[in-house]
Amino acid sequence: MMRKMNQAELNRWIGSQIYKERIGRKLSQEALSEAAGVSRNFLSMLENGNKAAKIDTYYRIACALDISLCTLFYGDENNEITAEILFLLSDCTPKESHALLEILRTAKIQFALFQE
Numbered sequence: 029m030m031r032k033m034n035q036a037e038l039n040r041w042i043g044s045q046i047y048k049e050r051i052g053r054k055l056s057q058e059a060l061s062e063a064a065g066v067s068r069n070f071l072s073m074l075e076n077g078n079k080a081a082k083i084d085t086y087y088r089i090a091c092a093l094d095i096s097l098c099t100l101f102y103g104d105e106n107n108e109i110t111a112e113i114l115f116l117l118s119d120c121t122p123k124e125s126h127a128l129l130e131i132l133r134t135a136k137i138q139f140a141l142f143q144e
Contacts, residue, residue: 040077042086045103047075049093063092 033041050060061071065088066081073079074089081089083097090100098110117125 035080036077039074039080042080042101043075043077045100046071046089046093048103049095049100050075053093055093060089060092064088 046060050057055063057068057071057075061068064071064085066074066085070079070081071089074081086100087097090097093100117128120128
């Protein structure tokens with residue numbers, strides 16, 4: 029789990045994620061800003077952690093980068109899987125959640141045994 033961040037740290041973290049994803053895709057700020065519908069100057073401020081954006085702006089940037097918001101915010105594709113699992117559990121009763129946790133634990137043990 030990520031540690032708690034203040035607003036400035038959060039802005040820098042998300043900005044660095046945008047920058048990393050943009051550079052990894054060999055996109056210029058101009059190309060990404062155009063694809064996401066934001067100004068190049070605003071994108072630069074986001075990447076430098078000097079500004080925060082609304083969630084819909086982050087969503088447009090993530091779409092332009094062809095990544096999920098989860099990857100943009102957390103920087104790891106495994107978090108997409110975690111987010112999906114949490115979503116699936118979100119409407120479960122506590123009893124259902126505990127039962128599914130036990131199923132997952134058992135499946136993990138069996139998978140490990142199968143891999144040996």
